[in-house]
Amino acid sequence: MHHLTYADIEAAADRIAGHVRPVALAPAGPSASGEGAHEVWLALEFMQHTGSFKARGARNFLQAHRDAGTLPDTGVTIASGGNAGLACAWSAREQGVPATVFLPATAPAVKVARLRGYGADVRLVGDEYAEALAACEAFAAETGALASHAYDHPLIAAGAGTLLEEIRLRLPDLDTVIVAVGGGGLFAGVATAARRHGIRTVAVEPEHSRALNAALAAGHPVDVPVDSVASDSLGARRASAMALSTAQGEGVRSVLVRDEEIVRARQSLWEERRIAVEHGAATALAALTGGGAAGTGAGAIAGAGADYGYRPREGEKVCVVLCGANTDPATLARHGS
Structure with missing residues (x-):
């Protein structure tokens, strides 16, 4: 397994520049918690191409292959x-190569339409993601198309890490960055860059x-x-080995939030700022706004001793x-009408 390095993120920043x-940053203003007054900023990365941070990794992945001469004509x-498919389709269109996206037949029509809007050849296979994935792998083997990954690839994670570099340029005295974790690509990239600058990652x-x-x-990736x-966006059954090894390093805190806190954080962004984000994005904010301090109440559920918020x-x-x-x-x- 490739351990993500800061050099990977520097290379990604060069590749995707322009x-x-x-990223745009908005002050959320001074806040107070049990520990005293602190300052909170929001990184508005949902304004990125395709509506999520995934565009960074997709662009880095394809550009690196193009630079190496390993981006096939079959695309x-x-x-x-989800967001990875959209980012892949967008990035392929930018590079002038085809993108073939496999989805279960149960995929929402709005997602299929968006993918086609980016020029992707969308193929609906089976009823479950596993069947679509098997068809995708077979297609790559048959045609020589480059198989892209949603999160578990160093080029994808390094692209995501460029986000922290941009945030730090705007907030040079940043202490802590808070990110939601699904499979761990965003987390691995951001935490690797943050560690270089002495910034804590939650x-x-x-x-x-x-x-x-x-x-x-457990000390190793496990199915959950x-x-x-x-x-829909944070539903990875297993974290990547890359994300785990990053999390085991210094300067990282792993915390949990409850679903009702995620819903409340998402709703408050809408009602107070007219920001409409997906639940995955609200998960990061819920760490600050949720009621459960470390280990209270629900700490006794599956992972006793886990930190909440x-x-x-x-x-x-x-x-x-x-x-x-x-x-x-x-x-x-x-809700808010």
Whole structure:
């Protein structure tokens, strides 16, 4: 397994410069917690091409292959109806190569339409993701198309890590960055860059979709049940070995949040700021806004001793990554009208 290095992120930043949108930052204002006053910023990465941070890794992945002469004319293929599939299709169009995206036949029509809007050849296979993935692998073997990964690849994670480099340029005295974790590509990239600069990374997962938290407890990646309001984007059953090895290094905290706190954080972003994000993005914010301090109440569920939420200290400068907004805004207006 390739251990992600800071040099990988520097190379990614050079490759994607001018091809992705620089992250916008918004002050969320001074806040107070049990530990005292601190400063919170929001990284509005959901404004990125395709609506999520995934565009960075997809661009880096394809550009690196193009530079190495290993980007085939048959293009790239992926099995993902989510943010990774969108980013792959967008990046392939930017590189002028075909993207063939495999989805289960049960995929929402709106996702299929968006993928086709980016020029992808969408193929609907089977009823479950596993069947679409098997068809994708067979297609890559037959045609020589480059198989892309949703998160478990150093080029994908390094692309995601460029986000932290941009945040640090704007907030040079940043103490802590808070990111949601699914399979761990965003987390691995951001934490690797953050560690270089002495910035703490808080890895946030839903209580019932805790692949990284469980891997840390076990000392190796393990399969976890996935049952969360955020599982459309954070529903990895197993964290990557790359994410685990990153999390085992210094300067990383793994915390959990409850689904109701995720829903509340997402709703408050809409009601107070008219920001509509997906539940995965709200998961990061829920670490700050949720009621459960470390180990309270639900700590007795599956992972006793797990930390719930994150409480900044006096004077701490914190940035919360709002990583994606591919969501149905109607689910917000319904509550807040």
